Amino acid sequence: MWNKKDLIGIKELSKYEIELIIETAVSMKEILKRTIKKVPTLRGRTICTLFYEPSTRTRSSFELAAKYLSADTISIATSTSSVQKGETLLDTVKTIEAMGVDLFIVRHSASGIPYFLAKNIKAGVINAGDGMHEHPTQALLDVFTVFEKKGKIDGLKVSIIGDIFHSRVARSNIYAWNKLGSSVIVCGPPTLIPPYIEDLNVEVTYNLDEAIEDADIIYVLRLQLERQKKGLFPTLREYHMLFGINEERIKKAKKDVLVMHPGPMNRGVEISSEIADSLLSVINEQVTNGVAVRMALLYLMLGGKSDENTV
Amino acid sequence: MYFQEKAKIMDKEAIKRALRRIAHEIIEKNKGIENIVLVGIRRRGVPLAQRLQRYLKEIEGIDVPVGSLDITLYRDDLNLKLEQPKVGKTDINFSIENKDVILVDDVLYTGRTVRSALDALMDIGRPKTVQLAVLIDRGHRELPIKADYVGKNVPTSRKEQIEVRLEEIDGVDEVIIGEWREE
Numbered sequence: 307m308w309n310k311k312d313l314i315g316i317k318e319l320s321k322y323e324i325e326l327i328i329e330t331a332v333s334m335k336e337i338l339k340r341t342i343k344k345v346p347t348l349r350g351r352t353i354c355t356l357f358y359e360p361s362t363r364t365r366s367s368f369e370l371a372a373k374y375l376s377a378d379t380i381s382i383a384t385s386t387s388s389v390q391k392g393e394t395l396l397d398t399v400k401t402i403e404a405m406g407v408d409l410f411i412v413r414h415s416a417s418g419i420p421y422f423l424a425k426n427i428k429a430g431v432i433n434a435g436d437g438m439h440e441h442p443t444q445a446l447l448d449v450f451t452v453f454e455k456k457g458k459i460d461g462l463k464v465s466i467i468g469d470i471f472h473s474r475v476a477r478s479n480i481y482a483w484n485k486l487g488s489s490v491i492v493c494g495p496p497t498l499i500p501p502y503i504e505d506l507n508v509e510v511t512y513n514l515d516e517a518i519e520d521a522d523i524i525y526v527l528r529l530q531l532e533r534q535k536k537g538l539f540p541t542l543r544e545y546h547m548l549f550g551i552n553e554e555r556i557k558k559a560k561k562d563v564l565v566m567h568p569g570p571m572n573r574g575v576e577i578s579s580e581i582a583d584s585l586l587s588v589i590n591e592q593v594t595n596g597v598a599v600r601m602a603l604l605y606l607m608l609g610g611k612s613d614e615n616t617v
Numbered sequence: 618m619y620f621q622e623k624a625k626i627m628d629k630e631a632i633k634r635a636l637r638r639i640a641h642e643i644i645e646k647n648k649g650i651e652n653i654v655l656v657g658i659r660r661r662g663v664p665l666a667q668r669l670q671r672y673l674k675e676i677e678g679i680d681v682p683v684g685s686l687d688i689t690l691y692r693d694d695l696n697l698k699l700e701q702p703k704v705g706k707t708d709i710n711f712s713i714e715n716k717d718v719i720l721v722d723d724v725l726y727t728g729r730t731v732r733s734a735l736d737a738l739m740d741i742g743r744p745k746t747v748q749l750a751v752l753i754d755r756g757h758r759e760l761p762i763k764a765d766y767v768g769k770n771v772p773t774s775r776k777e778q779i780e781v782r783l784e785e786i787d788g789v790d791e792v793i794i795g796e797w798r799e800e
Binding site: 307308326329330332333334336337340341342344345346347375602605606609610 | 687689690691695700701702703704705706707708736737740741742
């Protein structure tokens, strides 16, 4: 059973807990297919999204997941809040907590912020992406998507392509797939592969053909264009030539390979439009499944616990 | 704590006879089964609904749709449970709009499960009628809910427990009355 107050990273989850989330998400997905997408389970629970970094899909996905379960949501936009007056992060969170919020969903550019908050407040915390650390719900929805498509999550070969260095999505995925008994290869330009990444039990290659050859899943990461100025790779064109997934490259892959991307995509850079919109791509399913997985997580963390935050 | 069995109140044949009678009653009350759909409440209501479907087919020669309903997300006692219940999947792949829905469960006790199931059904569609079929009615209602079809009425005390065991889930068909005892 679930007994964690917070979800900071996949690293801290057991295989059993990941499977429990996936199993619960299967049931939640049925609700998304209904005309009336609402169940009363989390009536009277309050969830706050606190995003110190821009986001469309993660934030709306969490908010919709909460609403479909009948929880109330508030969202703090840092640009219009007291953060602008110099209030510290912890003070902001404690203020909102004092109003009776049960769970915070936090995104921040600094690694470790969700962990720091979790240690200092009574309400639960879900990490919605922190710096270069983890983005656990992304990895969970990726695993769920693969489970739906392949019917299993063990014994698979997962290739993660692109900017591994800056990617919290890559880290969470590496932990998840390893725990589930699938193997991971990472591939990208040497400047974007962090040293000692092998210690996370992954294979490294700088050759894209090698990475996609027997992959069951090609996981394409967003090239974080804001990093281009730092000279980590020469040009976008060259990047696409060497590491972009397009119709030509995909010919070397298995016929039933799944192409995944956490979004937002740079079409024509890390992935071509033909592939992104092809039958191999499950990118839209990933988005739908994100809501189901977050509903599962909210149920497991908040459903049926009465001893929590009452003001 | 251990479960002490006191008596077997139904065996395989008795369960079969009760369900066949309920099938006949459904047909009689609804003057046919053209508009009937069966919805079993997870878990043991589901095999019971499937069996009713078989009996209805034997009698009328029509296949009525069968679905399963998980009510975990609609419970009013989530806070009171020691262990968080697992959420099962609701699987109703037909429209219940304007249908006569027969809701099927194993035991009718406080009525709270049925209350949750009614809420869950209404979120899926607007049936013409909802009727309730249960294998055992053991009394002690806490809500104004009544079964339309009952396999067997069993007067019980609140301390007692009814266990319905079905071949599809438990490997055997029987209904046991017993009590939880301290060691």
